[in-house]
Amino acid sequence: MKEADNFFEKVYQVARQIPFGKVTSYGAIAKYLGAARSARMVGWAMNNASSQREEIHAHRVVNRKGLLTGKHHFSGTNVMQQLLESEGISVIDHQIQDFEKVFWDPIKELPEIF
DNA sequence: ACCATGACGTTTC
């Protein structure tokens, strides 16, 4: 374990930039960081997000299908869904409804963080 | 150094 690498840090930054009521996918973030083939690494970064002092909106980050695959990484089981529903996002059976409507692409919305 | 795993994604059957 090392301190947050630049890659991880970027992931966290993007995750924090996700606006209220919006979500994004690991692949989108990975691609934005230039590591489209390392989508899994993004998930890994999220796992390591617990090490981050700042709270990462991991619940706003889902896979490309809009499925809350990483929900069991949260404290409880329905915590992630509750958070998303609190933001006006409909979640049924760990699946985000109208995913394309609430989808927030960093590449399209953010030219570049730095 | 090699094998196994994982909060993913794309292609193929």
Added chain:
DNA sequence: CGAAACGCCATGG
């Protein structure tokens, strides 16, 4: 159209 396999890359054993 749905399920399975493969690919990618980093971390752990």
